[in-house]
Amino acid sequence: MIDHIKSTSDLSRTGVAGDVDLEEAEEKMAAFRAKLAALGVSDARHIINADETGLMYKTMPNYTYVIGDDAHQMRGSRNMAAKDRVTVQLLATADGIKGPAFVIGKQAKPRCFTGATLPADVHYSNQISAWMDRAQCQYWIDNVLTPWKRSILGEEKVWRGSGRG
16 A cells, blocks of 8 residues: 555655665675685574564554645644554564564453463563563573574574674
8 A cells, every 4th residue: 555655655764764775785794604614604594683662552543644745634643642552572583484483561361361262372571660671681592592492403502692783
């Protein structure tokens, strides 16, 4: 839908995504592949990327897309910013195998889970601020990452790098 709207209007991408130097990106990817080959990593399943993000589940959007003359008919509103959040840790391998999600909330037993069963690929834990701290990270490594890694790689060792440099 948004692709159709962009193709029929004058919307354009600006900012960081619009300023990517593709030649430089190709050079850096070639250097990264060479570094992996030097380390003996040839299978993309051995490269695991994990990232955490905050999910503000009660916050209203700051903006909306409006086309053409509809802009003068839309009313704006100022909402109080809701601070209710959960932290979500997602992971995947370089060849596209998605791992289980790890959700950190504030409540030990959220009311929305009463009588419900979480999907097998979602793990929930609680922490007072709903942030990832050292204890939550260790729990994630021991109870989410390691069992998932073993399910796709068996007992093969995974090289642990810092992801930098």
